[in-house]
Amino acid sequence: MRLMFLAALLLPLPAQAFTAQNGMTAVQTGPSEISVIHDVRRADTDYWCAAGDFAQRALGLPGKTRIWxxxxxxxxAGEGIIFTLDPAKAAKGAGLSQFGSGQRDGSIPAAMAVGSYCRVIVPYFD
Known part of the structure; x- marks a missing residue:
């Protein structure tokens, strides 16, 4: 029994899920990739919030870190959104156009994603 427990500790663990402040779930799916899991009734900006919150709180990156x-x-339908910290992996034409973001490459700083797009969502009950 003890040997089985120790063997279980050696198995690779799945990526740790992170709950962003808007209630969405994000996980790190690669060295520079953040996947935000699909959530019904959410706008694309809610996904940006979750990615920015993950970058800052889960990865400990500074607020000026850019996200694409x-x-x-x-x-x-039913798909989440993958974000990256690597500009070479950015999808062409899929970023945000923001005044004051400093760059026109579709990226925004993590702090701007959190400050501009994070809002508390009240659960919808049928």
Whole structure:
């Protein structure tokens, strides 16, 4: 029994899920990739919030860290969005155009994603 427990500790663990402040779930799916899991009734900006919150709180990156959308537009029904910290992996034409973001490459700083797009969502009950 003890040997089985120790063997279980050696198995690779799945990526740790992170709950962003808007209630969405994000996970790190690669060295520079953040996947935000699909959630019904959410706008694309809610996904940016979750990615920025993950970058800052889960990865400990500074607020000035830039985030790009890696998933091409449009997002299919039932699909989440993948974001990247690597500009070479950015999907062409899938970023945000923001005044004051400092760059026109579709990226925004993590702090701007959190400060501009994070809002508390009240659960919808049928």
């Amino acid at each position: 959308r890696a998933s091409p537009k449009p997002r299919g």
